Amino acid sequence: MRLYSTLFKDHKFIAKLYFGTALGMLLLGFGIALIMRWQLAYPGSPLPVLGHWLDPNHAWMPGGVLQPEFYNQLVAMHGSIMVFFAVVPILLGGFGNYLVPLMLGAPNLAFPRLAFLGYLSYLTGALTVLTSFFTRGGPASAGWTSYPPLSVLDSPGQSFWLAGMLLVYLSSLAISVNLLVSIVQLRAPGMHFMRLPYFVWSQGVAAFLLLLSFPSLAAASLLQWMDRATGSSFFLPSGLVMGGETVEAAGGGSALLWQHLFWFLAHPEVYVLLLPALGIIAEIIPNNARRPLWGYRGMVYATLFLGLMSFLVWAHHMYLTNMGAVLSRFFQVTTTIISVPSIVIGSSLVVTLWGGAIRFTPPMLFALAFLPLFAIGGLTGLPLALPSTNIVLHDTFYVVGHFHYIVVGGTLFAVFAGIYYWFPKVTGKRMSTLLAHLHFWPSLLLVNGIFFHMLLQGMAGVPRRMYDGGITYAHGQEMAHLHGIVTISAYLFALAQLPFIINLIWSRYRGRPAGKNPWHGVTLEWSAPSPPLRHGNFRHPVQVHRGPSEYSVPRSQQDFSPQHEGDGP
Amino acid sequence: MRRRHLPHDIHPRRDTGQYNARLGLWLTLASLVMFLAALYSAYAMLRYNTDNWAAFRVTLSPGWGLVGLVFQCAIAMLMPWGWRQACDGRFWMAWSGLGICLLLGLLALGNFSRQMYGLAQDGLAPARHNFYALFHLFTGVQMLFIGIGMFFCVVYLLSPGNKQYRLRNRMECLGIYLHFVAAAGGLHFTLFYVL
Numbered sequence: 001m002r003l004y005s006t007l008f009k010d011h012k013f014i015a016k017l018y019f020g021t022a023l024g025m026l027l028l029g030f031g032i033a034l035i036m037r038w039q040l041a042y043p044g045s046p047l048p049v050l051g052h053w054l055d056p057n058h059a060w061m062p063g064g065v066l067q068p069e070f071y072n073q074l075v076a077m078h079g080s081i082m083v084f085f086a087v088v089p090i091l092l093g094g095f096g097n098y099l100v101p102l103m104l105g106a107p108n109l110a111f112p113r114l115a116f117l118g119y120l121s122y123l124t125g126a127l128t129v130l131t132s133f134f135t136r137g138g139p140a141s142a143g144w145t146s147y148p149p150l151s152v153l154d155s156p157g158q159s160f161w162l163a164g165m166l167l168v169y170l171s172s173l174a175i176s177v178n179l180l181v182s183i184v185q186l187r188a189p190g191m192h193f194m195r196l197p198y199f200v201w202s203q204g205v206a207a208f209l210l211l212l213s214f215p216s217l218a219a220a221s222l223l224q225w226m227d228r229a230t231g232s233s234f235f236l237p238s239g240l241v242m243g244g245e246t247v248e249a250a251g252g253g254s255a256l257l258w259q260h261l262f263w264f265l266a267h268p269e270v271y272v273l274l275l276p277a278l279g280i281i282a283e284i285i286p287n288n289a290r291r292p293l294w295g296y297r298g299m300v301y302a303t304l305f306l307g308l309m310s311f312l313v314w315a316h317h318m319y320l321t322n323m324g325a326v327l328s329r330f331f332q333v334t335t336t337i338i339s340v341p342s343i344v345i346g347s348s349l350v351v352t353l354w355g356g357a358i359r360f361t362p363p364m365l366f367a368l369a370f371l372p373l374f375a376i377g378g379l380t381g382l383p384l385a386l387p388s389t390n391i392v393l394h395d396t397f398y399v400v401g402h403f404h405y406i407v408v409g410g411t412l413f414a415v416f417a418g419i420y421y422w423f424p425k426v427t428g429k430r431m432s433t434l435l436a437h438l439h440f441w442p443s444l445l446l447v448n449g450i451f452f453h454m455l456l457q458g459m460a461g462v463p464r465r466m467y468d469g470g471i472t473y474a475h476g477q478e479m480a481h482l483h484g485i486v487t488i489s490a491y492l493f494a495l496a497q498l499p500f501i502i503n504l505i506w507s508r509y510r511g512r513p514a515g516k517n518p519w520h521g522v523t524l525e526w527s528a529p530s531p532p533l534r535h536g537n538f539r540h541p542v543q544v545h546r547g548p549s550e551y552s553v554p555r556s557q558q559d560f561s562p563q564h565e566g567d568g569p
Numbered sequence: 570m571r572r573r574h575l576p577h578d579i580h581p582r583r584d585t586g587q588y589n590a591r592l593g594l595w596l597t598l599a600s601l602v603m604f605l606a607a608l609y610s611a612y613a614m615l616r617y618n619t620d621n622w623a624a625f626r627v628t629l630s631p632g633w634g635l636v637g638l639v640f641q642c643a644i645a646m647l648m649p650w651g652w653r654q655a656c657d658g659r660f661w662m663a664w665s666g667l668g669i670c671l672l673l674g675l676l677a678l679g680n681f682s683r684q685m686y687g688l689a690q691d692g693l694a695p696a697r698h699n700f701y702a703l704f705h706l707f708t709g710v711q712m713l714f715i716g717i718g719m720f721f722c723v724v725y726l727l728s729p730g731n732k733q734y735r736l737r738n739r740m741e742c743l744g745i746y747l748h749f750v751a752a753a754g755g756l757h758f759t760l761f762y763v764l
Contacts, residue, residue, distance in 0.1 A: 231696030
């Protein structure tokens with residue numbers, strides 16, 4: 001009972017649970033990607049190390065050689081794990097649950113018990129999907145998008161995937177309601193909306209997107225579950241033939257219905273992955289440039305506009321479905337428009353650096369690397385907004401490269417930046433700068449080694465869904481050697497994460513004491529003890545007197561003016 | 570800084586006019602509205618793509634559907650009355666309101682079960698046609714919504730610390746939720762018995 005009242009109702013503990021679980025899922029998803037990459041680079045060759053341990057009669061990987069069916073399952077699991085169980089939970093469940101109440105000057109989240117229930121729902125969903133590895137037929141194999149009719153006729157693992165999605169919906173509902181109510185209701189006196197740190201805005205808009213977009217996938221999952229469990233035909237058209245045999249179903253359904261419902265979630269989900277990352281970067285850059293965030297209001301309005309527009313672009317993922325010129329044109333225009341607020345936000349971050357006294361701390365290195373990587377990811381998305389170029393590039397590695405530049409080069413680098421930045425606040429200890437450099441420089445090099453070559457392959461037309469990496473195609477053969485570079489870069493990228501893991505564990509126990517405000521930050525979390533108090537976070541009630549990024553204020557005695565400090569008598 | 574309650578847990582915040590639970594509930598309802606909107610758009614797309622949709626009918630009397638709807642509306646209308654009683658300090662009256670709601674909710678669930686069972690008895694299972702699949706799905710979802718409401722009725726009835734402010738806020742939130750459920754029930758009835 002005491003454990004319940006002290007830990008499970010504490011937003012910081014719940015956030016750490018999210019962090020731990022989601023980082024575990026991140027490693028798992030990355031491990032799956034490494035197995036896939038080996039197959040793409042060296043088709044039919046046994047996996048190194050692991051291959052020697054596997055039985056020659058192993059169902060999925062006899063003698064360590066990946067089978068086509070299992071490759072498809074790994075593709076589906078990699079995407080699902082990374083998007084639903086790793087990155088979003090880290091950003092909102094981890095960073096959001098931990099930092100938003102602190103930045104608001106609040107003692108806790110608005111509904112701490114709901115936050116814990118949300119975590120349990122997330123954990124159950126993740127375990128449900130992972131359990132499908134042990135079912136007959138293995139996990140879902142229809143990709144992370146689960147397109148029907150393939151998914152409807154898939155192995156029982158697909159039902160586990162659907163159950164997992166419904167549970168993740170409940171979890172995201174808990175997270176988003178909690179964050180939004182906390183932001184609106186629990187702001188400290190003086191913290192009006194235009195004094196909220198940009199991080200809080202980004203979390204709020206991301207929570208709002210999650211709140212309104214995830215129900216679409218929940219409904220679609222329910223419909224698909226009906227198709228699988230009761231024999232209905234929501235997604236099965238009449239006269240469907242699979243493997244030369246007519247599928248026995250009433251028919252009358254539409255496979256495109258799933259795509260609409262899925263992408264109505266999945267495109268806003270991209271901004272759920274991106275906005276909190278921008279929020280992290282927008283805290284770190286002003287702090288390390290010792291300059292106020294340039295164009296704060298513009299960034300806030302751009303974020304709100306971006307959130308709104310993200311509901312109006314989903315069908316640009318469906319240009320190949322013959323949706324017609326009028327609809328294509330509409331989604332082309334909306335997709336092009338949505339790049340405007342992204343550029344406003346990115347430009348504001350760059351301009352913030354102008355004239356600053358930049359400190360190249362580990363979080364700042366990751367934040368600086370984020371800017372070009374995010375820019376490459378964003379700009380390579382523009383050709384995909386236009387139907388004429390999208391049709392050529394859609395099924396190629398170009399899309400994989402573009403998306404991963406956003407999610408790995410952008411979001412994951414922001415996650416690393418955030419961890420280096422707030423680790424002293426969470427643990428009271430500093431992280432090792434040497435290990436951080438050993439982590440950063442190889443990662444920066446190798447992330448480009450992985451994804452830039454995918455862009456090149458994609459522009460040459462190498463298809464992205466082939467088990468053998470597309471070597472059966474003539475144009476694929478010309479670019480096949482790049483698979484090797486990508487794969488070696490991916491394995492080295494995995495090695496480059498070791499200093500980070502060592503740093504995380506070593507610094508937790510042996511790190512130097514950090515003090516209350518090691519970075520000389522101005523937002524409210526830096527006025528709390530490190531780590532913050534278990535009950536109520538702050539020693540004294542907090543009053544806010546100024547904006548969220550007041551660095552180098554003229555006539556100020558120091559180069560930072562914390563939000564909780566007034567101008568004095 | 571130990572606090573017994575979080576800020577605005579009980580009393581509304583001055584600038585927003587909301588206490589936490591009510592705002593949280595409105596946000597949850599927004600999400601549920603999107604959930605229903607996704608289901609309704611599936612209904613619209615499937616109906617648009619089917620030539621002979623009008624040939625399919627629920628073989629039950631519309632009266633049964635109407636009875637279910639009346640139950641849900643009665644539950645929704647009872648809650649503001651219970652909330653008023655709680656505000657005036659007549660807790661036993663408020664609790665009795667919760668009890669009646671629970672009873673009516675169980676009757677509504679029984680009525681929906683009867684509709685689904687009746688349809689299945691006539692061989693009109695989800696596999697027969699998407700119309701019946703949608704009927705079963707929407708009815709199931711409606712039953713889930715009512716079941717959630719009834720769950721909270723039971724929790725509030727059994728809750729030992731039911732002080733005035735708690736009961737007042739709880740009944741208000743449950744009332745808002747049950748109004749949403751009744752509105753969804755109205756749409757459900759219209760889709761399958763009227764249109």
